Amino acid sequence: MLELLDYPFMRMALVAAVVTGLTAPAIGTFLVQRRLALLGDGIGHVALTGVALGLLTGIAPLATAIAAAAIGALIIELLRTFTRTSGDLALAMLFYGGLAGGVLLTNLAGDSAATLNRYLFGSIVTVSSDDLTVVVALGAIVLLVVALATPQLFAVCQDEDHARVSGVPVRLYGILIAVLAAVTITVAMRTVGLLLVSALMIVPVAAAQQMSRSFRGTHLWAMAIGLAAAVGGVVVSFEIDTQPGPTIVMLALATFAVLAAARGLVTLVLRRRSTTSRGDV
Amino acid sequence: MTPSEPAQPPVALQVRGLDVDLAGRSVLRNVDLTVHRGEVVAVLGANGSGKSTLVRAAVGLVPVRAGSIELLGTPLASFRERHRLGYVPQRSAGVAGVPATVREVVLSGRLARRRFAGPARRADREAVDRAIEHVGLEQYRRRAVTELSGGQHQRVLIARALACEPELLVMDEPLAGVDAASGAKLAEVVADLVAAGGTVVLVEHELGPLRPVVDRAVVVHDGRVVHDSPADDAHVREAHSERHTHPHSAEPARLEPFPGEGVL
Numbered sequence: 001m002l003e004l005l006d007y008p009f010m011r012m013a014l015v016a017a018v019v020t021g022l023t024a025p026a027i028g029t030f031l032v033q034r035r036l037a038l039l040g041d042g043i044g045h046v047a048l049t050g051v052a053l054g055l056l057t058g059i060a061p062l063a064t065a066i067a068a069a070a071i072g073a074l075i076i077e078l079l080r081t082f083t084r085t086s087g088d089l090a091l092a093m094l095f096y097g098g099l100a101g102g103v104l105l106t107n108l109a110g111d112s113a114a115t116l117n118r119y120l121f122g123s124i125v126t127v128s129s130d131d132l133t134v135v136v137a138l139g140a141i142v143l144l145v146v147a148l149a150t151p152q153l154f155a156v157c158q159d160e161d162h163a164r165v166s167g168v169p170v171r172l173y174g175i176l177i178a179v180l181a182a183v184t185i186t187v188a189m190r191t192v193g194l195l196l197v198s199a200l201m202i203v204p205v206a207a208a209q210q211m212s213r214s215f216r217g218t219h220l221w222a223m224a225i226g227l228a229a230a231v232g233g234v235v236v237s238f239e240i241d242t243q244p245g246p247t248i249v250m251l252a253l254a255t256f257a258v259l260a261a262a263r264g265l266v267t268l269v270l271r272r273r274s275t276t277s278r279g280d281v
Numbered sequence: 282m283t284p285s286e287p288a289q290p291p292v293a294l295q296v297r298g299l300d301v302d303l304a305g306r307s308v309l310r311n312v313d314l315t316v317h318r319g320e321v322v323a324v325l326g327a328n329g330s331g332k333s334t335l336v337r338a339a340v341g342l343v344p345v346r347a348g349s350i351e352l353l354g355t356p357l358a359s360f361r362e363r364h365r366l367g368y369v370p371q372r373s374a375g376v377a378g379v380p381a382t383v384r385e386v387v388l389s390g391r392l393a394r395r396r397f398a399g400p401a402r403r404a405d406r407e408a409v410d411r412a413i414e415h416v417g418l419e420q421y422r423r424r425a426v427t428e429l430s431g432g433q434h435q436r437v438l439i440a441r442a443l444a445c446e447p448e449l450l451v452m453d454e455p456l457a458g459v460d461a462a463s464g465a466k467l468a469e470v471v472a473d474l475v476a477a478g479g480t481v482v483l484v485e486h487e488l489g490p491l492r493p494v495v496d497r498a499v500v501v502h503d504g505r506v507v508h509d510s511p512a513d514d515a516h517v518r519e520a521h522s523e524r525h526t527h528p529h530s531a532e533p534a535r536l537e538p539f540p541g542e543g544v545l
Binding site for chain 2: 029032033035037148149151152154155157159161162163167168205209212213215216218219
């Protein structure tokens with residue numbers, strides 16, 4: 001198994017997986033808390049248009065993807081705040097626009113479906129060392145901002161009204177969350193791919209909730225599960241020759257299924273125990 | 282209104298000529314409300330009367346079309362000392378997608394007094410513990426908020442508002458879906474806060490367990506203040522002396538409803 005470290009592209013893919021696995025749930029926890037679990041999906045689709053723009057113009061797709069994702073994130077946040085378009089309607093339109101725009105522009109660029117496929121579902125062999133530098137730097141920024149601003153982000157996502165009365169600039173933090181999500185998505189683009197990146201932001205959080213009652217516990221466990229799924233997924237996808245994105249997501253989902261089943265069992269046992277020894281409640 | 286009477290304590294909340302539109306509909310028209318420090322004022326009214334909008338506008342959650350709002354002597358737009366203001370929103374607003382413990386939620390009420398980044402300091406942790414004990418939830422500190430009953434959840438939101446040690450506490454329907462024990466606890470908290478020099482403004486349909494601690498009731502109907510009834514002197518004296526229990530008090534607690542109370 002260690003021989004896969006002999007391949008330079010595998011070493012780079014694993015580093016990218018570590019960064020992705022930690023950052024995606026770090027910001028995803030706030031999206032789930034804010035009940036915007038599908039925001040990542042919407043931004044991912046818009047980033048696809050950004051990638052296609054990069055392919056069409058010859059600019060690095062990573063750069064155009066970051067720009068498109070950030071703009072998309074801002075649009076969603078502004079629509080949510082200033083218009084009466086509901087969040088899910090705004091998201092739906094981004095889904096369609098992003099996917100259609102991405103495929104259309106890729107066609108115009110003359111690139112095959114295979115090129116697009118690498119961005120849609122990830123591809124461990126395409127992580128270049130330049131890409132890796134950007135991925136690590138952006139991932140570090142996301143983690144640092146999350147670590148510093150967690151009290152504010154928690155307050156805004158828990159109860160927007162209360163946070164506003166407490167003097168927290170709620171709109172600013174809303175934009176910060178959206179932009180952090182956009183950056184995270186482009187960081188994860190090479191590993192998980194744009195169509196499944198949102199899963200790595202959300203599924204580890206759902207899994208962590210099965211074993212934690214606190215926000216902090218959920219946050220940290222989600223990052224641990226995300227890390228394990230991303231690294232494990234890259235290794236498995238190398239061994240059995242599959243695309244990394246779907247492999248990572250299936251691993252994360254399997255973790256969720258096992259934890260949910262275990263929790264269900266524990267609840268059942270506790271309930272039975274409390275009914276047999278009723279009276280000392 | 283006559284110019285400030287010398288005997289009156291300073292003003293905690295001053296609303297003058299307030300007009301509020303929501304979604305193009307006029308919700309409040311020319312509303313005046315003055316709350317002095319040390320007072321407990323209930324804003325009563327039916328659903329859709331605008332009573333909730335009045336306090337939401339007062340704390341800056343709803344844009345104002347016309348009028349002025351002053352909090353603790355400072356115009357709302359330049360009111361920066363947010364830790365002096367505690368706010369308890371309607372409970373339905375606070376359901377998040379990730380579990381959080383009682384301690385975590387109450388700690389978020391401390392933000393206005395915390396430094397920008399870095400862990401909570403000892404003073405923060407102590408204030409959070411005090412607030413949790415004040416509402417009687419110390420044994421639930423590590424429980425997820427979603428596992429609590431409606432009344433307990435409401436007490437968490439009140440503890441969150443108390444965590445920043447506010448001078449003015451504004452509560453939006455704190456009794457909604459609350460059991461008798463939590464209602465009694467709430468009355469106790471209000472009495473303690475006022476005894477310590479604080480001010481309370483609350484919105485309710487019915488005062489129930491809070492009636493003995495309320496000094497004044499303001500009735501909002503169809504976007505206007507239609508009634509402002511200070512409790513009689515005897516009641517105020519009684520309410521200020523023995524708020525928790527008053528079995529031997531000479532004056533009975535106000536048991537008859539304020540006008541406008543319980544109107545649905």
